[in-house]
Structures are given as C-alpha cells and as structure tokens.
Amino acid sequence: MKRIFLAISMLAASQAWAATETYNIDASHSFANFSIRHVVAKTSGTFNDVTGVITLDPANLNSATIKATINVASVNTGFAKRDEHIKADKYLDVAKYTQIQFESTKVTASNQNQAILQGKLTIHGVTKLVDIPVRVLGYGADPWGGQRAGFEGHVTLKASDYGYGWATGANAPVGDEIEVTLLIEGVKAK
Structure with a gap:
C-alpha cells in the first residue's frame, strides 16, 4: 500500500512540476x-532594458514568481538632452x-488571465511592497521556433516614496505621481 501511495504522490508531483514553465524576459x-x-x-518615456525570469503554471497564476531588473541608464524620452538631464543626480542619479529591481512575494489571480502581483520594488535604494494588476496577453509560438508569453501591468508610484525630492510644493515643475505601464514578453526556456 505504501508503494502505491508513494507512486501516486510522485506522479502527482511530477505532473505539477511539469505544468510549471519558465520564461526569460526578452x-x-x-x-x-x-x-x-x-x-x-x-511627459513620458520608457526604460528599454528590462530583463528577468518569470516562472508560472498557465493554469494556476497563483504559483507564479517573477524577478525583474531594469537598467536605469536605458531611460529614453525621445529627446537626448532631456534624457541626460533626468539621468543626473537631481533626478534618477544613474x-x-x-x-x-522587482521580486514577487505573492500572486493573487482572479482567473487565468488576470492577477494582482505583489512584490518588493527597489528604486533609488528604497524597497517598498507594491501591488501591480497584471493581465496575461497570451501564449504562443514565435517565428523562430520558440514559445512566448505576453504580459501587461499598470501601477502608479509616488516618487517621494522612493526618496526623490523634486516634487515639492504646488508649483513644482515635475509631479510626484508616476504612472507605469509594463509591457513584458517572455521567451520560454528550453
């Protein structure tokens, strides 16, 4: 009887593990x-250099884990002089x-395509817990023989929460709230 129970347990564990997929952020x-x-x-801009790893079971987003890194020097607002200005120590201090850096601590899925991603976000040397609503855009084959997954997330951050002091007073030229949209494409690890 113990052998049967052990065999069933091992089979269930291997099936659960097999459902887990790893995607490297492209x-x-x-x-x-x-x-x-x-x-x-x-004004708007983008960080062009986002890397990391997403591990998930597409049928159970609650089990997902995410680690991501953004290269701050990759900021691009479409205007080189402004980019250099905001890279300086008064603003981003690159x-x-x-x-x-972001590292997930919990994922709460409402279905297979939507979840709240909670994790530790470190900006400017300050780490805070944030909740990021995310949506799975889809899974599928790419033209190069690989598999991909797409994700989108939105969050509003306060610069002052991360030690930035540029937004002081009603007439500050730059606001405190930063609206962030994450567009993430992962390549399934082989």
Missing part, C-alpha cells in the same frame, strides 16, 4: 513605460542607482 521586446506631470502637461 529585453528587445519588453518595456517599462512611464508618464509624469511636467509643469501643466505630462551613477549611484544603476538598477530598478
């Missing part, structure tokens, strides 16, 4: 886009803080 097809108030309007 830096050439993944972006962290942002917008922030500037004077009376908004000489001192080279990366933004």
